[in-house]
Structures are given as structure tokens and as C-alpha cells.
Amino acid sequence: MSSDYDDFAAEYDAENAANLLNDHYERPAMLRLAGDVTGRRILDAGCGSGPLSVALIERGAVVSGFDGSPAMVDLARRRLGPDVDLCVADLGEPLPYADDSFDDVIASLVLHYLRDWSGALAELRRILLPGGRLLLSVNHPLVQPLSTGGGYFGVSEFPIEATIAGREVTLMTTHRPLHAMVDAFHEAGFLIEDIAEPPIADDTPEELVPNGTRRFVSFIFFVLRNPE
Numbered sequence: 001m002s003s004d005y006d007d008f009a010a011e012y013d014a015e016n017a018a019n020l021l022n023d024h025y026e027r028p029a030m031l032r033l034a035g036d037v038t039g040r041r042i043l044d045a046g047c048g049s050g051p052l053s054v055a056l057i058e059r060g061a062v063v064s065g066f067d068g069s070p071a072m073v074d075l076a077r078r079r080l081g082p083d084v085d086l087c088v089a090d091l092g093e094p095l096p097y098a099d100d101s102f103d104d105v106i107a108s109l110v111l112h113y114l115r116d117w118s119g120a121l122a123e124l125r126r127i128l129l130p131g132g133r134l135l136l137s138v139n140h141p142l143v144q145p146l147s148t149g150g151g152y153f154g155v156s157e158f159p160i161e162a163t164i165a166g167r168e169v170t171l172m173t174t175h176r177p178l179h180a181m182v183d184a185f186h187e188a189g190f191l192i193e194d195i196a197e198p199p200i201a202d203d204t205p206e207e208l209v210p211n212g213t214r215r216f217v218s219f220i221f222f223v224l225r226n227p228e
Contacts (some may be wrong), residue, residue: 046110050076
């Protein structure tokens with residue numbers, strides 16, 4: 001049982017490639033929110049093995065990426081090739097990018113691994129151009145109360161037990177209520193442009209649609225703006 005992605009990077013990559021939550025829900029929703037990215041300099045923060053970076057590059061973005069897992073970054077390098085700027089870095093620490101480096105930062109399913117968001121949000125705002133966007137997704141704040149009956153209003157550790165390519169793992173995350181997320185965004189100086197709870201993609205195979213419904217509680221998405 002582990003929350004270290006280095007322990008199961010290849011298995012996670014295989015699972016992520018075609019499952020419901022990543023391939024037919026989170027990535028399509030994030031790409032819809034990103035819109036036209038042609039020519040935009042985008043940082044894929046917590047890029048994992050690189051599937052979102054591939055989609056952004058195919059849409060004309062200039063992409064850099066980092067992840068805290070060396071094994072994940074190795075997989076991303078194999079997928080993206082030597083010309084894409086990738087590195088190992090920790091979102092909880094200062095990032096190896098200059099001020100005002102990116103038009104957009106996309107942080108897919110990353111922040112819920114951190115208990116303290118203040119330092120990470122400050123760093124992401126630092127490397128964004130004035131007027132740039134931070135697009136992010138995290139576990140929906142109702143996931144923990146619905147799945148465990150735990151309290152909603154506090155910030156608390158939330159271990160998620162999952163089966164990835166037949167392997168039982170525990171992902172250590174933090175539950176954060178919506179008001180605490182909004183407070184953190186405001187304290188970091190961001191403006192909230194959009195909050196989304198989208199359905200799964202229209203082209204999702206019917207056999208993957210859970211209980212015949214295309215809307216369910218899983219992730220919540222935000223579009224934040226760095227003021228000019």
C-alpha cells in the first residue's frame with residue numbers, strides 16, 4: 001500500500017490511458033476549459049506520464065511540464081520526446097521557472113495531495129504572466145463525506161484506496177471544503193472566472209457510463225485569473 005507514484009508508475013500510466021475518470025472525464029473537461037491554446041505557453045503542473053501534455057501540443061500549445069515522481073517524468077519523456085521541457089520538481093517547493101513564464105498553468109488532480117495550498121498557489125501565480133490563467137481540478141469536496149460519512153467543513157487527511165491495473169494502492173489526499181478552496185484562491189490573489197462540474201465526454205462508450213448517468217460527483221474544476 002503506497003501513495004508514492006514511483007512504486008506503480010507504469011501501472012498508473014496504463015490505467016490512466018483509457019479509464020472513465022481520466023480519459024473520458026477529467027482530460028476532456030480540462031481541454032474544454034482551456035479552449036484555443038494555439039501558441040500559448042502552458043505549464044503542465046504535475047504532468048504525470050504526459051497524456052494531457054500530448055493533447056495540448058496537438059492543439060498548438062508550447063508545453064513544459066514537471067512532476068514530483070521521477071518515474072512518471074521518465075514515462076513522459078518517452079511519450080513526448082526530447083524537445084519538450086520536462087523536469088522533476090515538487091509543487092510544495094519553489095519551482096525552477098522564472099517569473100511571468102507562462103500564459104497558462106494547468107494543474108490536473110494535483111492540489112488535493114497538498115494540505116497547505118498557500119505556497120503552491122503563490123508559486124503558480126509567480127510564474128504566470130499578468131492576465132494568465134490557472135486551470136485546476138481537484139477531488140470534489142463532497143467525495144469524502146459521501147464515501148466515508150466524514151465531516152465536510154474541516155480540512156482533513158483523506159486516504160483513497162484504489163485498484164490500479166490490479167494492484168491495491170492507497171493515495172494520500174486532503175479533503176478541503178469548497179469555502180476553504182475559495183478562501184485559498186482569494187488569499188493567493190487569484191480571481192475566480194469559472195467553477196465547473198461537467199458531465200463525462202459525449203463520446204464515452206456506453207459500457208463505461210456508470211448506472212447510465214453522465215453526471216456524478218467526482219472532481220471539481222476551476223479557472224482562475226492572475227490579475228493584470
